[in-house]
Amino acid sequence: MDKDRRGFLPIETNWFDRLFISIVLWVALSLFWLRFIEPLGLSIWISVAISVALAIIIVKRG
Structure with a gap:
């Protein structure tokens, strides 16, 4: 199921x-x-909050 899903990252990821x-x-x-x-x-x-928001988006939709 996870293999068929396409995210916005240009590589295949788990x-x-x-x-x-x-x-x-x-870190960057x-x-x-x-x-x-x-x-x-x-x-x-503020940077930590931005990073957590980006991490949630990347892990869920990436």
């Missing part, structure tokens, strides 16, 4: 692959946030 992609994206976004955005005064927790 749930673990999509979870791994989400974790890598979370956090590093970007700490370097460029947090000095402007925005908290890192």
